[in-house]
Amino acid sequence: MTANKDFYERVYAMVRKIPRGKVTTYGAIANALGSKQAARTVGYALNASITKGIDLPAHRVVNRKGLLTGKNHFLGATLMADLLRDEGITVENDQIKNFEEVLWIPEFERDFELNA
């Protein structure tokens, strides 16, 4: 039962673990997957999730500054910020306020290194 799933699926699984009302960063996810430098790939995976029609709380994933860089990929221009506000997160000008307070860091996937 290898943990050698596609990088995509690992990203999806991680995103799904994000608690409601919390957010995380691309870098944090990448780090949790064992490749802290692969933040770009994480974003790429989320983008692919849209193409594949996978439903993810992708609005809870922002860049390291708490900026809603991916909002442009959502249906509406304000959908992402709207969803976050709905979860109790304050968003102003595409920037999450109290970013550190709502930031959620995923745990490292030991499965990864066991298989590596």
Next chain:
DNA sequence: GACTTGACAATCC
């Protein structure tokens, strides 16, 4: 199969 692209991040002027 090499080159480009991309929802990022850290470094270097």
Next chain:
DNA sequence: AGGATTGCCAAGT
């Protein structure tokens, strides 16, 4: 301090 550059990793062309 802030714009520009480089690094990383996987996918698409």
